[in-house]
Amino acid sequence: MSNPVTIAPSPSYGGVETPPLKYVLVTGANAGLGFETCAQLAKIPGIAKVILGCRTKAKAEDALQKLVQQTGVPATVFDVLAVDTSSNKSCRDAVAELAWPIQGLVCNAGGIGTTPQAETDSGALCLFAQNIVGHAVLIETLMDQGKLAPGGRVILSVSEQARGIPELGMKPPPILPTTADHLAGLINGTEIKDWNNEAYGSAKAIGALYIGCLARKYSGYYFLSVSPGGTSGTSIFSFLGPCGSCLMCCLKATGQMHDVGTGAQRYIAPLCSKTYPSGQFIASAKGQTGAVANQATLWDVFSTEDAQDSAYEALHRHHHTSASGQRFDQADPSKSHTFDPIGSDDAAFKVQEIRAERTAGTKLQWLISWEGFDESANSWESIENLVGCEQLLSAFRKTRHVTATEDSEKAKKMKTTKAKKTSLIACHNVCDMLYLQKCFLLSAQDMMICVAVDGKH
Ligand SMILES: NC(=O)c1ccc[n+]([C@@H]2O[C@H](COP(=O)([O-])OP(=O)(O)OC[C@H]3O[C@@H](n4cnc5c(N)ncnc54)[C@H](OP(=O)(O)O)[C@@H]3O)[C@@H](O)[C@H]2O)c1
Numbered sequence: 001m002s003n004p005v006t007i008a009p010s011p012s013y014g015g016v017e018t019p020p021l022k023y024v025l026v027t028g029a030n031a032g033l034g035f036e037t038c039a040q041l042a043k044i045p046g047i048a049k050v051i052l053g054c055r056t057k058a059k060a061e062d063a064l065q066k067l068v069q070q071t072g073v074p075a076t077v078f079d080v081l082a083v084d085t086s087s088n089k090s091c092r093d094a095v096a097e098l099a100w101p102i103q104g105l106v107c108n109a110g111g112i113g114t115t116p117q118a119e120t121d122s123g124a125l126c127l128f129a130q131n132i133v134g135h136a137v138l139i140e141t142l143m144d145q146g147k148l149a150p151g152g153r154v155i156l157s158v159s160e161q162a163r164g165i166p167e168l169g170m171k172p173p174p175i176l177p178t179t180a181d182h183l184a185g186l187i188n189g190t191e192i193k194d195w196n197n198e199a200y201g202s203a204k205a206i207g208a209l210y211i212g213c214l215a216r217k218y219s220g221y222y223f224l225s226v227s228p229g230g231t232s233g234t235s236i237f238s239f240l241g242p243c244g245s246c247l248m249c250c251l252k253a254t255g256q257m258h259d260v261g262t263g264a265q266r267y268i269a270p271l272c273s274k275t276y277p278s279g280q281f282i283a284s285a286k287g288q289t290g291a292v293a294n295q296a297t298l299w300d301v302f303s304t305e306d307a308q309d310s311a312y313e314a315l316h317r318h319h320h321t322s323a324s325g326q327r328f329d330q331a332d333p334s335k336s337h338t339f340d341p342i343g344s345d346d347a348a349f350k351v352q353e354i355r356a357e358r359t360a361g362t363k364l365q366w367l368i369s370w371e372g373f374d375e376s377a378n379s380w381e382s383i384e385n386l387v388g389c390e391q392l393l394s395a396f397r398k399t400r401h402v403t404a405t406e407d408s409e410k411a412k413k414m415k416t417t418k419a420k421k422t423s424l425i426a427c428h429n430v431c432d433m434l435y436l437q438k439c440f441l442l443s444a445q446d447m448m449i450c451v452a453v454d455g456k457h
Pocket of ligand 1: 087229
């Protein structure tokens, strides 16, 4: 544990009266930056409770024990909450379980994880769900249920990869055009052409845009997206296996990473003081360490209202999922068609029309317009969300002359694409530590792939 923080809470943000920071929830609290953030927060005078939001309660309880041991702060300063940000239901359940309104929320959970391309119950790929979709549900449910105190402060963890890191050969993510359709396509993977180089940066960029929109929509709260910067001493590269720590050493040695205490302070400083206007995206002015700056000065897309609104809309297309993953029931017209913008578990929706068909990853999806809602609510749905719509689907497919042969052609095409991707990764399977260093100069993302496939280092 390093650098105990002594930042004094500030009374107001940009004209919004800010309550004293008393109860703070941190997601992803059991490891890396989240754990360190909790350790630092617990020592700030005035903070009564640091709530450890973790994937499971067991993980949170384990983190609590470790925090007490490492900080010497009494166990009563901490509390535990199960919140799995890859599940909308878990995020809503967590809000229901929260005993007190909180004044501060650090949406830190995320990273790449072990199953980044798995599809979640909201239709978002897991990487996007755990970094941004779940957090959006968490933030809005907290506000909706009065559990984020008026004037409350929200920090969303993003990354310099959201604007590209030329120093590491990383291009900006493909968020242009910033239409809701395109951004939603990134979230469900259909618009991603190069997974290793595009997905993580896209997730973080959409998160930063979304925060900009929230700041305009809800002026009674304070929102900021913050990159902790390249941070060592975390498990961010654990998906690379034992080679992840080699990569971390390499990045630290070349000045591309600071320690976890410094990374955590990037969240805590704006949480505790009136540092930046609400809605900004704060990250390194250059590279991924050192002084920070408003990223809209580097890429003006982050201050573009249309782009921010598109990100909000794209994320909302993934909010409307029921506990079972089922979204509506065409067969039961007696069900209410109430549209809950946060995505209530009980909401039922009725299909008005099927508009189009596409392939998303290995699945077919259909573009649905919903009875009683305008076109902005249209969404792409997989078969499991279309229970009771078999006749409608078959009629739609007949009018489009989709035949069994066409379906098997599609299946073949998907298999070939998968095989191509695998061989691309296998091509990198030649690296040793020297080659890794050489790759590093070319592209840090490529280097990660090298490390990933070369298990012997
Ligand atoms: N380290 C860096 O260089 C860096 C740079 C820029 C941004 N960031 C961001 O900083 C945040 C923290 O990363 P880190 O470096 O501290 O990585 P880390 O050590 O791997 O910690 C990630 C934390 O997030 C949790 N998490 C992941 N998916 C979750 C889910 N679906 N539900 C609940 N918790 C989940 C993990 O819990 P489990 O242990 O249960 O998986 C873990 O506690 C991430 O959002 C990351 O993208 C990191």
